[in-house]
Amino acid sequence: xxxxxxxxxxxxxxxxxxxxxxxxxxxxxxxxxxxxxxxxxxxxxxxxxxxxxxxxxxxxxxxxxxxxxxxxxxxxxxxxxxxxxxxxxxxxxxxxxxxxxxxxxxxxxxxxxxxxxxxxxxxxxxxxxxxxxxxxxxxxxxxxxxxxxxxxxxxxxxxxxxxxxxxxxxxxxxxxxxxxxxxxxxxxxxxxxxxxxxxxxxxxxxxxxxxxxxxxxxxxxxxxxxxxxxxxxxxxxxxxxxxxxxxxxxxxxxxxxxxx
Amino acid sequence: xxxxxxxxxxxxxxxxxxxxxxxxxxxxxxxxxxxxxxxxxxxxxxxxxxxxxxxxxxxxxxxxxxxxxxxxxxxxxxxxxxxxxxxxxxxxxxxxxxxxxxxxxxxxxxxxxxxxxxxxxxxxxxxxxxxxxxxxxxxxxxxxxxxxxxxxxxxxxxxxxxxxxxxxxxxxxxxxxxxxxxxxxxxxxxxxxxxxxxxxxxxxxxxxxxxxxxxxxxxxxxxxxxxxxxxxxxxxxxxxxxxxxxxxxxxxxxxxxxxxxxxxxxxxxxxxxxxxxxxxxxxxxxxxxxxxx
Amino acid sequence: xxxxxxxxxxxxxxxxxxxxxxxxxxxxxxxxxxxxxxxxxxxxxxxxxxxxxxxxxxxxxxxxxxxxxxxxxxxxxxxxxxxxxxxxxxxxxxxxxxxxxxxxxxxxxxxxxxxxxxxxxxxxxxxxxxxxxxxxxxxxxxxxxxxxxxxxxxxxxxxxxxxxxxxxxxxxxxxxxxxxxxxxxxxxxxxxxxxxxxxxxxxxxxxxxxxxxxxxxxxxxxxxxxxxxxxxxxxxxxxxxxxxxxxxxxxxxxxxxxxxxxxxxx
Numbered sequence: 151x152x153x154x155x156x157x158x159x160x161x162x163x164x165x166x167x168x169x170x171x172x173x174x175x176x177x178x179x180x181x182x183x184x185x186x187x188x189x190x191x192x193x194x195x196x197x198x199x200x201x202x203x204x205x206x207x208x209x210x211x212x213x214x215x216x217x218x219x220x221x222x223x224x225x226x227x228x229x230x231x232x233x234x235x236x237x238x239x240x241x242x243x244x245x246x247x248x249x250x251x252x253x254x255x256x257x258x259x260x261x262x263x264x265x266x267x268x269x270x271x272x273x274x275x276x277x278x279x280x281x282x283x284x285x286x287x288x289x290x291x292x293x294x295x296x297x298x299x300x301x302x303x304x305x306x307x308x309x310x311x312x313x314x315x316x317x318x319x320x321x322x323x324x325x326x327x328x329x330x331x332x333x334x335x336x337x338x339x340x341x342x343x344x345x346x347x348x349x350x351x352x353x354x355x356x357x358x359x360x361x362x363x364x365x366x367x368x369x370x371x372x373x374x375x376x377x378x379x380x381x382x383x384x385x386x387x388x389x390x391x392x393x394x395x396x397x398x399x400x401x402x403x404x405x406x407x408x409x410x
Numbered sequence: 411x412x413x414x415x416x417x418x419x420x421x422x423x424x425x426x427x428x429x430x431x432x433x434x435x436x437x438x439x440x441x442x443x444x445x446x447x448x449x450x451x452x453x454x455x456x457x458x459x460x461x462x463x464x465x466x467x468x469x470x471x472x473x474x475x476x477x478x479x480x481x482x483x484x485x486x487x488x489x490x491x492x493x494x495x496x497x498x499x500x501x502x503x504x505x506x507x508x509x510x511x512x513x514x515x516x517x518x519x520x521x522x523x524x525x526x527x528x529x530x531x532x533x534x535x536x537x538x539x540x541x542x543x544x545x546x547x548x549x550x551x552x553x554x555x556x557x558x559x560x561x562x563x564x565x566x567x568x569x570x571x572x573x574x575x576x577x578x579x580x581x582x583x584x585x586x587x588x589x590x591x592x593x594x595x596x597x598x599x600x601x602x603x604x605x606x607x608x609x610x611x612x613x614x615x616x617x618x619x620x621x622x623x624x625x626x627x628x629x630x631x632x633x634x635x636x637x638x639x640x641x642x643x644x645x646x647x648x649x650x651x652x653x654x655x656x657x658x659x660x661x662x663x664x665x666x667x668x669x670x671x672x673x674x675x676x677x678x679x680x681x682x683x684x685x686x687x688x689x690x691x692x693x694x695x696x697x698x699x700x701x702x703x
Numbered sequence: 704x705x706x707x708x709x710x711x712x713x714x715x716x717x718x719x720x721x722x723x724x725x726x727x728x729x730x731x732x733x734x735x736x737x738x739x740x741x742x743x744x745x746x747x748x749x750x751x752x753x754x755x756x757x758x759x760x761x762x763x764x765x766x767x768x769x770x771x772x773x774x775x776x777x778x779x780x781x782x783x784x785x786x787x788x789x790x791x792x793x794x795x796x797x798x799x800x801x802x803x804x805x806x807x808x809x810x811x812x813x814x815x816x817x818x819x820x821x822x823x824x825x826x827x828x829x830x831x832x833x834x835x836x837x838x839x840x841x842x843x844x845x846x847x848x849x850x851x852x853x854x855x856x857x858x859x860x861x862x863x864x865x866x867x868x869x870x871x872x873x874x875x876x877x878x879x880x881x882x883x884x885x886x887x888x889x890x891x892x893x894x895x896x897x898x899x900x901x902x903x904x905x906x907x908x909x910x911x912x913x914x915x916x917x918x919x920x921x922x923x924x925x926x927x928x929x930x931x932x933x934x935x936x937x938x939x940x941x942x943x944x945x946x947x948x949x950x951x952x953x954x955x956x957x958x959x960x961x962x963x964x965x966x967x968x969x
Contacts, residue, residue, distance in 0.1 A: 163531035171535075189554075248437065254632040254684035258639055259651070259676035262659040262669060267461040302793045305761055310810040311781045320806075324797040339541050346543040350643060351659065362546045366644070371550065378546045385541030402797045402838045 190372045199376040205361070206373070210380040213345050213358035216273045217388065220280020221341035225334060227281070228288030235289075236296045236322075246293065253286045257344070262351050273357075276348035283344040284337035288330070295329025296322045328403060331396040338392045342385035442471045469667045474674070477667040489668060493654065493675045500638050500650040501679060503566050507573025508634035508683075512627065515578035519585025520611070529586075540579050544637065548572050549644040565647055572641030576633040584626030588619025624691040631683040639676060651676050708773060710862055710894045711735040711758055716767030718753055726919035727753045731767070733913065733922065735894055737861075740885075742905035742912045743898045744951065750920030751898045755864050758896065759787055772861065783811065785862040786855035790870045792847035794839040794854075801826070801835035804854045811858055825853040828887060845876040849883070856887055863888075863895045870900060878936070881908055885934055902955070906947045907934060914954040924954040 172192050179191045199206065235245055261279050268275035299321045307317045349359025362377035449470070452463040461467055478490035486492070518536075522529045555568040592615045600610045642652025651672060658669040711734065718728040727750040735741055743751045756762040758769055760776035771779035779785065786807070794803045801822050808818045826832050829849040839847055848868060855863060869877045885908060888895055899905050905912045909928050916923040928947055930938055938944055 161530075163527055164534045167531040167535065189550075251681055251684060254628075254635075254680040255677040256632070256636040256639055256680045258636050259655055259673045262655060262662065263673065265659075266662055266666075267467055300793070302789050302791060303795065305756075306787065306789070306793050308761055309759055309780065309785070309787045310807055311783055312810060316810070321795070324795065327797070342541065343543050343545075347545050347640065350545055359543070359546070362543075366546070366549045374546070374550075378542060381546065382538065382542045385543075386538060389541065400797075402840075 190375055194372050195375045195379060198372050199379060202373055202376060206358075206376060206380060209356055209358040209361045209377075210384055212273070212354070212356050213276075213349065213381070214342070214384045214388075216276040216345040216348075216357075217280050217341040217384070219273070220277040220344060221284050221337055221388065223277065224281035224284025224341070225288045225337055228285045228333075228337075229292050229330065231285075232289045232292035232296060236293060246290070249286060249290050249293075253290070257282050258347055261348050264348065265351050270352035271354050273354070276345045276353060276357075276359075279348040280341040280344035283340040287336045287340070288333045291329045291333035292326060295326025298329065299325040327400050331392065331400060334392045335389060335396075338388040339385055342381065342388060346381055445471055466663060466666050469670060474667045474670045477665075477671050482665075482668055489671055493651075493672060496649060496651050496654050497675050497679050499566065500635070500642065500652065500676075501683075503569045503638040503641070503650065504573055504634040504679075504683065506567075506570040507637055508577050508630060510570065511574035511577025511634065512581050512630060514574065515581025515626075515630070516585050516623070518578070519582045519589065522582075523586055523589040523615075524607070536579065536582060544572055544575055545640050545643065548641050552641075552645045565645070566650070569638055569641035569645060569647065569650070573634045573637030576637035576640075577630040580626040580629040580633065581623070584622040585619060588622030589615045591622060592618040620695050624687065624695065627687045627691075628684060631687045632680050635676075635680045635683055651679070707737050709734040709736050710739075710772060711896070712768075712770040713754075713758070714768045714770075716754075716757060716764045716769060718750070718757060718762065719765045728757070728764070729919040729921050731920070731922060735862075735896060737894055738892050739911060740888060740895045740897065740909045742909035743896060743915065744900070744902065744905045744912060744955070745915030745920065745923070746917045746955065747900075748918045749915040750918065751915055752866050754915075754920070755866050755896060755898050759785060759864050779862075783807070783858070784860060785864055786858070786860040788848075788851050788855045788863070788865045788868045790867040792839070792844075792851040794847055794850060796839055798838075799835060800831065800837050800839065800842065800850050803839070803850055804857055806854060807858045821857055825857050828856075828890075829853045829883060845872050845880065848872065848880065852880075852884065852887070856891060856893070859891055859893070861893055863893050865895065865897045867898050867900060869904070877904070882935070884908065889933060902948050902951050903939070906930075906944060906951060907939060912947075912951050914951060916957075923957060926950050926954065 175189075176192050179189065257279065260282070261275075264275040264278045268278060303321050303325075304317060307321055312320070346359035346362075349357045350363060353360045355361070355364075358377055358381055362374050362381070365371070365374035365377065445468070449463055449468050457463075465473075478493070479488050481487060482489045482492060522533065551572055552568040555571050556564050559567040589611075596614055596618075597610065600614055605613070638650070639652045639655070642650045643656060645652075647653050648657075654672045655669065655676070658665070658672055662669050713731050713733040716728055716731040717726070719726050731754060743754065745751050753762060757764050758771065758776060760769075760780040769776040772782075772784050774782070774784075794800075795806070798806070804822045804825055805818045808821060813821070822835070823832075826835060829852055831846060831849055831853065834842065834846065839850070842850065848871075852868065855865075869880055872880070881904060897905070897908060899908075906926075906928055912926040912928060914923045914926065915921065926947060930941065930943060930947070
């Protein structure tokens, strides 16, 4: 993205917006007695977030584990598939458009099927959805990354009489890393969403999605919003974990050019 | 002379379309073949990992295809017919959601591109907004939005709003990237013409951003279908594919092929939306769609 | 001195592309002797880069043979008998400068201490001392090329192939790097084959200039350079320098069909 937020000062506008929005939110609802039925006051949400923590937080952890498992499996398989496809060049080139078109299929529609396959109450069905959602972006981007090494770099390695495996290890894989992390960032967000969508079609009562749903269905919107807040936080946590990993692994990236 | 070359071009386009269709057909056949092979292997060997294979968990390809021609319930039109109409309903929601999301995303992108301050202030939240599971918010959006809509649009209008939520983000991000992608030297050139910001925007930045915008529109097209289906789930709408999924899910153990048929239709809908954008891109951007992403 | 076995022997090499429709090289016969500095010059498309790659076994000739150090080109590549420098520095973005220079040494399985010492030595030689921990993007174009040269010379190959290494640099950096290259060459006593577009650079650096004709690439002529060694900035002002430059230029202008007589014994 064309935004670097490394210095503390860069965060000031965002903080200002945050404070303003929360204040406005709280104020408007209090002042106009808007049905807090739908949009509760932020203070109420935070309060419930804390008071319900004994049911809420473990539920969040349960769902987070599903998301994490799905993320790991889906991304792992995606990278593996990209490596295999990359070995067979011509197959890979024909495969790309297929993969991109496959990305257009709404996986969400298949959620109930996964429930049938893996027992709707078990976390595996949700893990499967998260995994499928993560698989494609990771595979497509890893493929792109593996192809991104310049031909001269490969020629240089050949002048060192490098074997295909060595070229793979020393050139293609490092060159692919930035692409892989971009995909992992996308996948990290998708994983949590996939888990929650999966839980809509049935899941253990100890799962966050199920909890939010039952609260919403009984018009208990304050705990529902608290649950949503937690889900969002967990999704962000996974995303930031990936960003942190990227900073460590991809140490060489030049800072993105600030646009004029 | 021009006549002959036009002929050659159309011939080449036909030829390419033909090979593409043949490739797709082969792929589908291969998929069906793989399905049956997997099914046969697993059920003969009796393996239960990752899941047990039988006629409920994996109906035959033929059973699923046949189900399209049969009525789902007595004295009703065929399943294919019903699914087609439900797909149209969902398509309507997706298209409207796509349009709203694309316009909002693009407009936001233009605004944020011009103000670094606004970018720093709002972009983190726009990014974080995508981590909020819309499925969880959907019921509240439905309850909140529907009363505000004119009667003709009620019901599916709320779903369109939900779909637009998933759509606007990729368009916003890529519009931002695209508007900044203009070559600095081209920008300097415009400045020597004393061009106003507005002119620079429309004559340079927007055309330069088109490859990025189309890349986003492709993602957004898919997202709008996903958003529409997800939006339908809690809203109790029977007329769309989301409703069909819930319905057939309940009857799965009796008639598994109906849910599979619905899924196939949903997949087709997503792919159709995607292909429409690809074709639009070929028409608007008169060169090969770039692999920007 | 030419009784020594030539380092590179090119016999009757022809290279065609696109099913024989494009002839890049035609019947090339050439020898390179130990410790020579040979410049290959010619118009665009004359096949000089292709010839370099044929010597390095990065491209196979359609017909003819190449012998390097008495072995086939392929064997020489497998034995890592040469180093190569491209016009673009081709440094790995994910490695520091020091690790980039160490790359061939890693391929040769040198141990860590030996690698460290050699890298330090090379960085000193190309005046990049202190930049070992930097990443390529932090260096200027000239510095990146220096790193690329350090990498090529790091394992002291007997033969060095250079494909317009200074082409992307400005004139002043170019002239300075020319001198640095010559001092490295003299110290390490390697044989250098140097492809270039620049007549003055070719004459300044080499002991022999091979002029190639436009496609299909043939040898249009060979000009021995008898300027005194070691070369310096003053060499460029020597009247003999201008004479040689003119000689090369006139050879380039000819749509050459005739080969000049082979080089006289040095």
